[in-house]
Amino acid sequence: MADKTMSKRIIGVSDPQRRNLLAGGATALAAAGLGSFTRTAAAQAASAAAGKPLPTYVAWKDPSAMIVHSSSTVETRRSAFGTSIVTPAEQLYIRNNLPAPDASIVADRDAWEVTVEGVRNPRKLSVKELKGMGLETVATVLQCSGNGRGFFPSKPSGTPWNVGAAGCVVWSGVPVRAVAEALGGTVDSVSYMTGTGGEKLPEGLDPKSVIVERSVPIAAMADALLAWEMNGAPIPLAHGGPLRLIVPGYAGVNNIKYVKRLAFTAQQSDAKIQQTGYRISPLGQKHEPDHPSVWEMNTKSWINSPGTDGASVPAGVVQVKGVAFGGINAVKAVEVSVDGGKTWKEAKFVGPDLGRYAWRQFVLAVKLPPGTHTLASRAIDSKGNRQPEERLENSGGYNNNSWRDHAVQVTVV
Numbered sequence: 001m002a003d004k005t006m007s008k009r010i011i012g013v014s015d016p017q018r019r020n021l022l023a024g025g026a027t028a029l030a031a032a033g034l035g036s037f038t039r040t041a042a043a044q045a046a047s048a049a050a051g052k053p054l055p056t057y058v059a060w061k062d063p064s065a066m067i068v069h070s071s072s073t074v075e076t077r078r079s080a081f082g083t084s085i086v087t088p089a090e091q092l093y094i095r096n097n098l099p100a101p102d103a104s105i106v107a108d109r110d111a112w113e114v115t116v117e118g119v120r121n122p123r124k125l126s127v128k129e130l131k132g133m134g135l136e137t138v139a140t141v142l143q144c145s146g147n148g149r150g151f152f153p154s155k156p157s158g159t160p161w162n163v164g165a166a167g168c169v170v171w172s173g174v175p176v177r178a179v180a181e182a183l184g185g186t187v188d189s190v191s192y193m194t195g196t197g198g199e200k201l202p203e204g205l206d207p208k209s210v211i212v213e214r215s216v217p218i219a220a221m222a223d224a225l226l227a228w229e230m231n232g233a234p235i236p237l238a239h240g241g242p243l244r245l246i247v248p249g250y251a252g253v254n255n256i257k258y259v260k261r262l263a264f265t266a267q268q269s270d271a272k273i274q275q276t277g278y279r280i281s282p283l284g285q286k287h288e289p290d291h292p293s294v295w296e297m298n299t300k301s302w303i304n305s306p307g308t309d310g311a312s313v314p315a316g317v318v319q320v321k322g323v324a325f326g327g328i329n330a331v332k333a334v335e336v337s338v339d340g341g342k343t344w345k346e347a348k349f350v351g352p353d354l355g356r357y358a359w360r361q362f363v364l365a366v367k368l369p370p371g372t373h374t375l376a377s378r379a380i381d382s383k384g385n386r387q388p389e390e391r392l393e394n395s396g397g398y399n400n401n402s403w404r405d406h407a408v409q410v411t412v413v
Contacts, residue, residue, distance in 0.1 A: 076164035079309035087167030109242035118264030120184025134178035139354035148400030156397030173227030198258035249328035297327035307410030326381030330356035340374035376407035
């Protein structure tokens with residue numbers, strides 16, 4: 001877990017909400033949580049030149065750093081990941097299962113309420129009340145479970161993410177365990193922690209068929225947060241503000257945006273997204289409740305430079321840089337190959353260690369002669385789990401941590 005004493009402004013990220021406030025005054029402040037202020041025509045033109053323009057509700061993001069797949073799926077370009085560990089909000093990916101609620105919910109963030117069930121004294125708590133119950137800060141890898149889906153030869157349905165449906169984010173909020181303790185502790189026979197999102201549901205449909213409601217093993221409660229702050233600023237609406245359930249080490253879908261209900265339950269949610277969504281199912285089979293759920297992330301790494309943007313690399317000594325993480329375990333080491341996995345050398349970590357759930361930046365200086373080279377990395381976590389060469393084939397294209405899939409071919413001149 002990240003050092004609780006570190007300043008909430010430890011990360012040198014720009015603050016689009018603050019810029020918006022300065023530009024538009026008090027009226028813009030209400031919209032700042034959404035971050036949907038209008039960019040300049042030049043910025044929008046730059047985005048359009050790079051592909052699809054950014055959706056209006058995330059127009060505050062850096063268009064040069066993003067790949068727009070759809071209005072609800074926006075990916076960080078591989079070459080845009082920096083080397084300062086934390087991913088700025090302007091460059092963090094977007095994956096929404098439902099449209100965000102109206103921006104009015106962030107006009108008075110402290111008024112947002114979450115209902116807590118499965119405790120001795122169940123009740124509804126406002127964000128203002130939660131802020132008086134405790135505070136912790138944790139850095140986590142936030143990663144869509146389909147990150148790397150684009151490498152599956154079976155071409156599963158869903159967004160064909162490369163590596164950019166991930167980022168390393170610093171969250172601040174109240175520990176879930178502190179909330180449960182303050183309400184008398186959990187009731188008997190509790191096996192799961194279930195979070196329910198506050199998105200507006202489409203009319204005319206069975207709520208359980210569309211609601212974002214996920215259950216995770218109760219053990220995840222130990223480090224979970226009800227967070228109101230992201231990278232030192234109020235969580236933008238696009239990323240789940242005013243309140244988001246953060247489950248460190250677990251895939252992004254389990255980190256519930258706009259959380260309005262937190263329940264400690266004996267059974268998993270009966271919502272479709274839990275029962276038959278996000279399951280690791282064999283190729284050619286539909287997701288079934290008895291298939292493994294997409295919960296913990298696994299050991300993974302990839303290289304972000306040089307040459308990942310397709311540009312040629314000058315011959316000579318180059319710095320091979322990337323990120324590595326261990327999912328629910330700390331990452332212990334990472335190895336780099338410049339010959340497609342025939343030989344490996346251990347890279348070194350650079351920058352501070354922000355805790356077991358954060359990723360580490362790594363670098364290895366190598367001398368590359370002219371020609372074509374395949375650069376790859378493989379991570380090893382604190383439990384000895386090594387990033388595998390091959391992906392685990394599954395019908396949903398989930399949890400791809402194959403080092404071979406994530407390797408990059410560069411041309412050296």
